Amino acid sequence: MAMIELHNIHKQFGSLEVLKGVDLTVDAGNTVVIIGPSGSGKTTLLRCMNLLEFPTQGTLRLGDYTLEFQPGTRVKKDTLIAFRKQTGMVFQGYNLFPHMTALQNVMEGQVTVLKRSKEEARDKALRMLDKVGLKDRADAYPHQLSGGQQQRVGIARAMAMDPKVLLFDEPTSALDPELVGDVLEVMKELANEGMTMVVVTHEMNFAREVADKVVFVDHGVVAEQGPPEHIFEETTNERILQFLNKLRH
Numbered sequence: 361m362a363m364i365e366l367h368n369i370h371k372q373f374g375s376l377e378v379l380k381g382v383d384l385t386v387d388a389g390n391t392v393v394i395i396g397p398s399g400s401g402k403t404t405l406l407r408c409m410n411l412l413e414f415p416t417q418g419t420l421r422l423g424d425y426t427l428e429f430q431p432g433t434r435v436k437k438d439t440l441i442a443f444r445k446q447t448g449m450v451f452q453g454y455n456l457f458p459h460m461t462a463l464q465n466v467m468e469g470q471v472t473v474l475k476r477s478k479e480e481a482r483d484k485a486l487r488m489l490d491k492v493g494l495k496d497r498a499d500a501y502p503h504q505l506s507g508g509q510q511q512r513v514g515i516a517r518a519m520a521m522d523p524k525v526l527l528f529d530e531p532t533s534a535l536d537p538e539l540v541g542d543v544l545e546v547m548k549e550l551a552n553e554g555m556t557m558v559v560v561t562h563e564m565n566f567a568r569e570v571a572d573k574v575v576f577v578d579h580g581v582v583a584e585q586g587p588p589e590h591i592f593e594e595t596t597n598e599r600i601l602q603f604l605n606k607l608r609h
Contacts, residue, residue: 363556364384365420366383366409368419369419392572393559394575395577396603403529409525409558410443425446445521446523448521450511450518453534457502467481467520469520473521574590592604
């Protein structure tokens with residue numbers, strides 16, 4: 361069953377057309393990995409999925425909500441909040457509140473957005489921190505944590521909101537190489553548990569091992585998509601072969 365469906369999604373910033381009619385389906389329980397060169401529109405596509413960016417045109421379905429976009433379309437605030445509640449976003453730069461502990465960071469959205477009691481939010485936050493291997497660091501502030509640990513707190517925070525889908529925007533690109541493994545390990549576990557995930561990444565080994573579908577985006581269009589073995593071993597698409605060769609070197 362499809363969890364996310366995008367049909368003919370366009371996105372313009374002024375005169376710059378970043379997405380040029382993207383069609384994409386993400387099935388429930390699947391991990392879809394989006395790859396492609398810098399500036400190809402991958403992050404914009406991801407941000408359109410939870411309406412951090414509004415598509416200029418096209419149809420977006422997520423769970424029970426279907427939204428049609430044309431230039432000038434406005435989305436009601438309550439629809440926007442309800443739509444976003446279905447997704448959890450993990451950013452490249454962690455985006456933790458510096459004045460809050462790891463525990464408080466994971467509690468905050470639960471209390472303010474989901475209106476959970478502090479006790480309930482604390483229980484959930486501790487469970488999620490345990491899941492990402494950081495229960496013992498619950499009282500640490502972001503500046504006391506490594507980049508990899510901060511990113512795992514970011515994942516715990518996203519999961520604590522009980523989203524239907526987790527969206528990851530290059531979650532390891534800001535990390536030192538030796539810290540990448542811990543974050544990818546947590547993501548692999550989530551994939552194995554059947555969490556629906558859309559991941560923009562340059563980690564090709566992760567894409568090979570974990571993805572149900574790999575989507576190659578280039579110049580604002582989906583140039584090719586398919587199982588990892590097709591994209592990495594069988595494709596004859598010249599643009600993908602160039603891209604993969606560059607990464608290897």
